[in-house]
Amino acid sequence: MDDKIKKRENFPKGVKGLKFLTNFCIAITGIILAGSLPILIRGWVEGEWRWRLYVESIRETLEGLWPIGEIAFLNYRAGQEMPLFPNIFAYIVYSLEILFLALLVAIITSLTFTIVTMLLSDNIRERVKMRLYFLESVPDLLIIMLAQLSVIFFFKETGVLISKIAVAGDDRIYWLPVLCLAVLPTIQLYRLSMLTFQEEERQMYVELAHALGFSKVYIVLIHMFRNAIISVFFQSKRTMWFMLSNLFVLELMFNLPGIMLFLRGNMHPLGFLVTIFSFFLPMFILYSFGEWFFVSRRQNKAVA
Amino acid sequence: MWRQPYFIFGFFILSFFLAGSFVYEWVWGDVPAQTHYLMEDGRAVEAAPISPNWQHPLGTDQYGYDLLGKLMLGAKYTILAALAVAAVRMAIAVPIGYLFGTYFDKQRKWMSSFADSMHYIPLTLFAAYVLTPLLWMPENGFSSTLSERISVQVIIMALLTVPIVSVLVANEAALLRDKEYILAAKTLGAGRFRIIRKHLYPQMREKIAVLYGQQVMETFIILAHLGLLDLFLGGTKVSYDPMFGDPPMSISYEWAGLFGSSFRYLQSAPWLPLAPVICIGLAIFSVSLMMEGYLRSKNPKIKKVRRQPQEDPVVEWNREQLREKMVRLKNENQPK
Numbered sequence: 038m039d040d041k042i043k044k045r046e047n048f049p050k051g052v053k054g055l056k057f058l059t060n061f062c063i064a065i066t067g068i069i070l071a072g073s074l075p076i077l078i079r080g081w082v083e084g085e086w087r088w089r090l091y092v093e094s095i096r097e098t099l100e101g102l103w104p105i106g107e108i109a110f111l112n113y114r115a116g117q118e119m120p121l122f123p124n125i126f127a128y129i130v131y132s133l134e135i136l137f138l139a140l141l142v143a144i145i146t147s148l149t150f151t152i153v154t155m156l157l158s159d160n161i162r163e164r165v166k167m168r169l170y171f172l173e174s175v176p177d178l179l180i181i182m183l184a185q186l187s188v189i190f191f192f193k194e195t196g197v198l199i200s201k202i203a204v205a206g207d208d209r210i211y212w213l214p215v216l217c218l219a220v221l222p223t224i225q226l227y228r229l230s231m232l233t234f235q236e237e238e239r240q241m242y243v244e245l246a247h248a249l250g251f252s253k254v255y256i257v258l259i260h261m262f263r264n265a266i267i268s269v270f271f272q273s274k275r276t277m278w279f280m281l282s283n284l285f286v287l288e289l290m291f292n293l294p295g296i297m298l299f300l301r302g303n304m305h306p307l308g309f310l311v312t313i314f315s316f317f318l319p320m321f322i323l324y325s326f327g328e329w330f331f332v333s334r335r336q337n338k339a340v341a
Numbered sequence: 342m343w344r345q346p347y348f349i350f351g352f353f354i355l356s357f358f359l360a361g362s363f364v365y366e367w368v369w370g371d372v373p374a375q376t377h378y379l380m381e382d383g384r385a386v387e388a389a390p391i392s393p394n395w396q397h398p399l400g401t402d403q404y405g406y407d408l409l410g411k412l413m414l415g416a417k418y419t420i421l422a423a424l425a426v427a428a429v430r431m432a433i434a435v436p437i438g439y440l441f442g443t444y445f446d447k448q449r450k451w452m453s454s455f456a457d458s459m460h461y462i463p464l465t466l467f468a469a470y471v472l473t474p475l476l477w478m479p480e481n482g483f484s485s486t487l488s489e490r491i492s493v494q495v496i497i498m499a500l501l502t503v504p505i506v507s508v509l510v511a512n513e514a515a516l517l518r519d520k521e522y523i524l525a526a527k528t529l530g531a532g533r534f535r536i537i538r539k540h541l542y543p544q545m546r547e548k549i550a551v552l553y554g555q556q557v558m559e560t561f562i563i564l565a566h567l568g569l570l571d572l573f574l575g576g577t578k579v580s581y582d583p584m585f586g587d588p589p590m591s592i593s594y595e596w597a598g599l600f601g602s603s604f605r606y607l608q609s610a611p612w613l614p615l616a617p618v619i620c621i622g623l624a625i626f627s628v629s630l631m632m633e634g635y636l637r638s639k640n641p642k643i644k645k646v647r648r649q650p651q652e653d654p655v656v657e658w659n660r661e662q663l664r665e666k667m668v669r670l671k672n673e674n675q676p677k
Contacts, residue, residue: 059454060454060457063451063454063455063457063458064454064455064457064458064461065458066458067455067458067459068458068461068462071459071462071467074470074471075470075471075473075474078471078472078474078475078497079474079475081493082474082475082485082493083484170629170633171626171629171630173629174558174622174625174626174628174629175622176561176562176565176618176621176622176625177562178565178566178569178600178618178621179615179618179619179622182604182607182611182614182615182618185607186607186608186611189608274457274460275460277460278460278461278463278464281461281462281463281464281466282463282464282465282466282562282563282566284463285463285465285466285566286465286566286569289569289570290569290604297463297466300466301570304470304473309470312466313461313462313466316461316463317458317461320461321461
């Protein structure tokens with residue numbers, strides 16, 4: 038993931054760059070406008086419109102942003118104010134690590150599952166698909182709680198602690214939260230990629246390849262994979278969005294020292310803005326890069 | 342639709358909870374049974390929270406209230422709220438989507454990149470952030486009534502993702518608009534409104550139904566998440582007593598509140614947080630069953646008939662029959 042982000046430096050300037058910039062600006066404006074929304078709502082509940090206060094709050098937030106090194110937040114774990122760099126930044130990094138690790142796990146497992154199911158016969162494929170579809174309705178909270186309970190149960194039975202289920206202080210735990218976070222996105226991505234792969238299967242070139250005598254494994258892995266992966270990527274944004282909510286709950290339930298938990302103690306526009314930006318920047322760059330990468334590749338192919 | 346087993350099963354679960362909820366309130370009143378101690382041979386054997394037994398199938402909470410009763414009482418709030426949030430959202434987003442898909446096509450790009458920015462804000466966080474001033478009880482109590490708060494909450498939660506949903510609808514409408522039959526309708530002089538009403542809407546009815554189902558499922562999840570944050574449907578009762586402050590409590594017995602106020606008991610009394618979450622899961626499951634059933638009734642699965650190459654009937658001829666046949670063929674073909 039990381040080197041993908043770095044490669045973005047050689048993003049070609051010009052029309053594409055301009056579009057990238059406009060999207061970026063619109064997105065930032067949207068987030069800033071959303072940041073002061075509670076003021077409007079509070080006024081609305083009490084029966085008046087507080088547009089002026091709203092604008093005022095946006096201005097204050099933007100002013101508070103400027104000397105970025107001086108932003109400080111209350112950390113209720115330590116019970117004192119903490120500067121954004123480097124203390125809060127460490128939280129951000131930890132949250133992002135968990136998020137992207139889970140994403141990676143979800144992508145790899147779901148694609149593997151998809152390829153395996155594609156190789157099965159039609160009947161079995163339908164059955165596997167239905168089971169997994171209904172698994173999707175399991176709430177994330179249930180998964181987290183079951184994971185925690187089973188760790189406790191395992192500990193009571195054998196005396197082996199597989200993983201810590203809650204964090205005290207500034208400890209870091211990785212694999213259990215990553216696993217919990219990855220389960221639902223895996224199912225969603227699986228559903229998505231199954232749809233795309235099956236659509237792809239009906240295309241003419243697959244039939245041609247069959248006729249030419251290529252094996253099923255080869256066609257699925259080489260030909261269909263390349264085409265299907267593009268549309269899976271474009272549709273995966275919703276999954277990502279969903280994962281962010283899950284991450285939030287995960288940090289609460291495991292008491293992880295992450296950025297979401299920290300926001301809970303800082304429910305004001307500036308805190309909201311910093312938290313959202315910490316996710317927005319890497320994700321936006323990742324998606325813009327992916328879009329550019331896939332679109333340009335497709336165009337190159339069309340020209341050649 | 343009513344012949345699909347999936348749909349009926351899902352509908353049955355959901356209506357069981359809803360009807361059960363109203364019946365329970367009607368028969369036993371709106372306070373669940375309370376048991377402080379479990380007595381056996383004149384001795385107290387277990388104090389609240391009591392683990393599941395025959396008298397209390399799902400156990401009791403830390404104050405001795407029967408959990409099953411609480412769940413049944415709360416079912417109507419949770420389910421109706423989720424259905425309402427999704428309905429309000431669709432009612433606002435679908436017309437906006439059509440407007441952007443037909444009348445304001447040029448602005449659609451702006452709209453979609455604005456909605457795109459919403460994809461970076463975790464919905465739970467956003468909802469919690471926006472709803473806190475509404476739901477958290479101020480020190481001198483709420484100034485609004487329960488039903489007022491619930492309706493305001495429903496509207497706000499519905500509005501949160503209106504941009505995303507309407508962009509989805511707009512893109513879909515724009516795709517359909519470029520089809521040939523719509524061009525033909527335009528040439529014949531159909532206005533935009535007529536095109537929306539007569540062509541775009543009927544074409545997209547199924548997609549809109551599925552979208553509605555997805556919104557309901559999403560709302561259940563968000564409600565559960567908000568419960569974890571002590572923001573309960575219809576407001577959180579907060580005790581400002583510095584000495585004997587009760588933990589934040591839900592005013593109605595809705596499921597998210599039941600879960601949110603008890604997830605700290607996961608280890609000592611696992612049935613407390615697990616039961617409401619399983620109920621939420623069941624509700625989501627039933628919605629997804631209904632969606633699947635609906636889809637199947639609309640486009641019944643074309644049974645894949647293995648088209649076997651038609652075998653030519655192999656007929657064994659013996660020599661005499663062959664000669665006979667050939668003679669007959671020859672006679673038939675001969676012009677008379």
